Amino acid sequence: MNMIQAINSAMEVMMARDPNVVVMGEDVGYFGGVFRATAGLQEKFGKTRVFDTPITECGIIGVAIGMGAYGLRPVPEIQFADYIYPALDQLVSEAARLRYRSAGQFTAPLTVRSPFGGGIFGGQTHSQSPEGIFTHVSGVKTVIPSTPYDAKGLLIASIEDNDPTIFFEPKRIYNGPFDGHWDRPSKNWSGHEGGAVPEGYYRIELGKAAVVRPGEAVTILAYGTMVHVARATIEDMGIDAEIIDLRTLVPLDVETIEASVKKTGRCLVVHEATRTGGFGAELSALVQERCFYHLEAPVERVTGFDTPYPHSLEWAYFPGPVRIGEALKKLLKD
Amino acid sequence: MTADGSRPNLPPLSLHVPEPKFRPGDAVDFADVDVPPAGAQRRPDTAAAPDSFHELAYTLVRVLDDEGQAVGPWNPRLTPDTLRTILRDMALVRAFDERMFRAQRQGKTSFYMKCTGEEAVAIAATHALASDDMCFPSYRQQGILIARGYSMVQMMNQIYSNSGDVLQGKQLPIMYSSRDDGFFSISGNLTTQYPQAVGWAMASAAKGDTRIAATWCGEGSTAEGDFHSALTFATVYKAPVIFNIVNNQWAISSFSGFAGAEATTFAARAIGYGIAGLRVDGNDALAVYAATLWAAERARTNQGPTLIEHFTYRAEGHSTSDDPTQYRSAGEPTAWPLGDPIARLKAHLIAIGEWDDERHAAMDRELAEQVKAAQKEAEKNGILGHGLLQPLDSLFDGVFEEMPWHLKEQRQQMIDEETASGRPWARKS
Numbered sequence A: 001m002n003m004i005q006a007i008n009s010a011m012e013v014m015m016a017r018d019p020n021v022v023v024m025g026e027d028v029g030y031f032g033g034v035f036r037a038t039a040g041l042q043e044k045f046g047k048t049r050v051f052d053t054p055i056t057e058c059g060i061i062g063v064a065i066g067m068g069a070y071g072l073r074p075v076p077e078i079q080f081a082d083y084i085y086p087a088l089d090q091l092v093s094e095a096a097r098l099r100y101r102s103a104g105q106f107t108a109p110l111t112v113r114s115p116f117g118g119g120i121f122g123g124q125t126h127s128q129s130p131e132g133i134f135t136h137v138s139g140v141k142t143v144i145p146s147t148p149y150d151a152k153g154l155l156i157a158s159i160e161d162n163d164p165t166i167f168f169e170p171k172r173i174y175n176g177p178f179d180g181h182w183d184r185p186s187k188n189w190s191g192h193e194g195g196a197v198p199e200g201y202y203r204i205e206l207g208k209a210a211v212v213r214p215g216e217a218v219t220i221l222a223y224g225t226m227v228h229v230a231r232a233t234i235e236d237m238g239i240d241a242e243i244i245d246l247r248t249l250v251p252l253d254v255e256t257i258e259a260s261v262k263k264t265g266r267c268l269v270v271h272e273a274t275r276t277g278g279f280g281a282e283l284s285a286l287v288q289e290r291c292f293y294h295l296e297a298p299v300e301r302v303t304g305f306d307t308p309y310p311h312s313l314e315w316a317y318f319p320g321p322v323r324i325g326e327a328l329k330k331l332l333k334d
Numbered sequence B: 001m002t003a004d005g006s007r008p009n010l011p012p013l014s015l016h017v018p019e020p021k022f023r024p025g026d027a028v029d030f031a032d033v034d035v036p037p038a039g040a041q042r043r044p045d046t047a048a049a050p051d052s053f054h055e056l057a058y059t060l061v062r063v064l065d066d067e068g069q070a071v072g073p074w075n076p077r078l079t080p081d082t083l084r085t086i087l088r089d090m091a092l093v094r095a096f097d098e099r100m101f102r103a104q105r106q107g108k109t110s111f112y113m114k115c116t117g118e119e120a121v122a123i124a125a126t127h128a129l130a131s132d133d134m135c136f137p138s139y140r141q142q143g144i145l146i147a148r149g150y151s152m153v154q155m156m157n158q159i160y161s162n163s164g165d166v167l168q169g170k171q172l173p174i175m176y177s178s179r180d181d182g183f184f185s186i187s188g189n190l191t192t193q194y195p196q197a198v199g200w201a202m203a204s205a206a207k208g209d210t211r212i213a214a215t216w217c218g219e220g221s222t223a224e225g226d227f228h229s230a231l232t233f234a235t236v237y238k239a240p241v242i243f244n245i246v247n248n249q250w251a252i253s254s255f256s257g258f259a260g261a262e263a264t265t266f267a268a269r270a271i272g273y274g275i276a277g278l279r280v281d282g283n284d285a286l287a288v289y290a291a292t293l294w295a296a297e298r299a300r301t302n303q304g305p306t307l308i309e310h311f312t313y314r315a316e317g318h319s320t321s322d323d324p325t326q327y328r329s330a331g332e333p334t335a336w337p338l339g340d341p342i343a344r345l346k347a348h349l350i351a352i353g354e355w356d357d358e359r360h361a362a363m364d365r366e367l368a369e370q371v372k373a374a375q376k377e378a379e380k381n382g383i384l385g386h387g388l389l390q391p392l393d394s395l396f397d398g399v400f401e402e403m404p405w406h407l408k409e410q411r412q413q414m415i416d417e418e419t420a421s422g423r424p425w426a427r428k429s
Helices: A003-017 A043-044 A057-070 A087-096 A131-133 A148-160 A225-237 A254-266 A280-296 A322-332 B080-105 B117-128 B142-147 B154-159 B193-206 B225-239 B269-272 B285-300 B341-351 B357-379 B392-396 B403-422
Strands: A021-025 A049-051 A073-077 A111-116 A139-143 A165-170 A210-213 A218-221 A241-245 A246-249 A267-274 A300-304 B135-136 B213-218 B239-246 B275-283 B306-312
Touching: A003 A021, A003 A043, A003 A049, A003 A073, A003 A148, A003 A165, A021 A057, A043 A049, A057 A073, A057 A087, A057 A165, A057 B193, A057 B225, A087 A165, A087 A225, A087 B225, A111 A148, A131 A139, A131 A165, A131 A246, A131 A267, A131 A280, A139 B117, A148 A165, A165 A300, A210 A225, A218 A225, A218 A254, A218 A322, A218 B142, A225 A241, A225 A267, A254 A280, A267 A280, A300 A322, A322 B225, B080 B117, B080 B142, B080 B154, B080 B285, B080 B341, B080 B357, B117 B142, B117 B213, B117 B239, B117 B285, B117 B341, B142 B154, B193 B213, B193 B225, B193 B239, B225 B239, B239 B285, B269 B275, B269 B306, B275 B285, B285 B306, B285 B341, B392 B403
Parallel strands: A021 A049, A021 A073, A073 A111, A111 A165, A139 A165, A218 A241, A218 A267, A267 A300, B135 B213, B213 B239, B239 B306, B275 B306
Antiparallel strands: A139 A246, A210 A241
16 A cells, blocks of 8 residues: 555545445545545445545534544544644634543544655645644643555544644655665565555554664664665665664653653654754654763754745755765764 | 836735724724624424525524613513513622722732623523523623523632632632532633534533533634634534534724624624524524524524524623723723613613613612622632632542542642641641
8 A cells, every 4th residue: 555545545444334434525535535545435425424624624623523523533624734724713712622621521632634744746735744843732642654554554543643643644654665775766565665555544652753774873863765775874874874764753752752852862853854953863862861861963954944945956955865974974083 | 026026016915904893092982893684584394494594694583662661573481580580680699799900909819800881691591491401601691600690609709719629729710610500610711612612512412311502702812723613523423512603893902804704793603604694683682592593493493503602791801900991992882883782671670661760770779789698708718819728638629530549649848848838738538
């Protein structure tokens, strides 16, 4: 399965198991979504459980909150993460705080699916990585898969979760892993272990990172597309790095991070989002707080630049193998 | 165009900035407020198409006339007992407001918001809804809880954020929440409850339930994007929801003109969406009741949403943090041409021989005692000024269903700091 099919399968499994799961969003019904993630669901589960919505993101999330308060388990889609900003108030001030402010009387068990990230020539409005905005908010969980297998298991866990969850789908790797070299032929998921996806129900617990490659020389913290870019880079360079795929940013698996950095003594954080105030800053601070006496070099960050996502200069912006390689050389020089 | 960019043959453009008719010190004259005669507005069948009664969005549906009689097709023909119940609830919320306003001035809590002059909007509407319909209120519909018989002691516990507060001190005073009473958690961010009400109503419809949703916002916050998103969703899916716009003329110090009132009515916003729209005399409890019942019947029979503008007047400040004498004429509240909702319903009951001044005065005394007794009871659980009345570590409860490590770590840090400081704050466990 590719990641789209895995995501589709997760929703199908959950809709069959729980009659309260509903899927909603622009174009998700008859058409099955612009990325086809919801294809076939309306045919199977009917129009009251899978339906198209007006183009109003604050409406989509506000309505989903009301449905959640009724007792449904909505899975709204925001077509591109770049369009989540009009819904930000409903997510940040309402969904995230509903349990807290009502002392548990009302909850918002939403799973907001949204494709994010660049590398597809999407320009400023189809490439952003807004995860840092949500990790800064108390009361929402942020989940980002890096393989079809993880996408299905994490999406099922998110839908079952009683807290609001933002599920960001790295669209650059929907169809196959990406090594960061835009000018090389694309691979597909059939040759990758993460592409083997069981048909039925399984879940991957939120808050558990995966050590995707054990190593001794340096710890690389990454998520989504960057897991694959980092892995291809160290394999090309012959560096024995330990790569940790965070999988969920909130709650974060700090134990796995801490154990790895204490072992390797070096840490590189990689993400596609802009640098200043990004989640990499939080990771870097956590590692510094918890592993300072084990560190043999300052924590390095490789991120997108503090500019809007450019169209024609996309590959200059993208934190690819060259920048990751330079950071690794700096980290490993002593 | 000339070299300097001007076009001498055209007058310069000018920007229109609305200005209310009266400011502090001005004499008030509401002669231009069009108050049509009571009973003159037709009552369409609840199955009628929304575009067949557009004029009802531009007039005022009124039942109580100047003589205190209930007239016309919107007269809900309530029994005297029901009328007395509504009157009593309105008087009770007023007594409650007065007492809690004073409590705030005495430093017993941080904040309070009265609904003086708008009592009919929440109370008459609630009596027209089923008790299990879901309400998504704004912050000035405390009347819903009063009309549903919610405990005043509980309300006060929350206003005081004391140890009896069911919301554990996590919300502002007056931002109540009661799932069991069909009262959704109030948000301070305006009109966010509008799409939420639509979502609840859509869920109810999708599940084949019979319950409907109702929501309230002020006229000022119809400018919010959420308002328009909600109306779009509601019309698209024919959601069984009632939208109430409480046009009380003032959004803190901004008059209704800044929400677009100079150009049209707020009820007319319904027309562009193909939603049934009514403009109602919000100080006429019978008109509010009748309009709500009509809208509820439309919702319950799958005719879709209704938007009701309640034309009323905020007789007091926005909140205890507001001083309306700084921005509006002191004469406005008494000059308001639609009168006072309690006085009008009282006059009606007297006119039909079902009430008198003595009984009314006795009722007011009794309600004042009832509120006072509730206050005494609530204050046994403490007041805000007494310090922290919730267990300290409850601060971290309910951010998530299960507490993740980072919150546990922060909670422990707080407790350790607290222990080291020796301050005598009560703690859980």
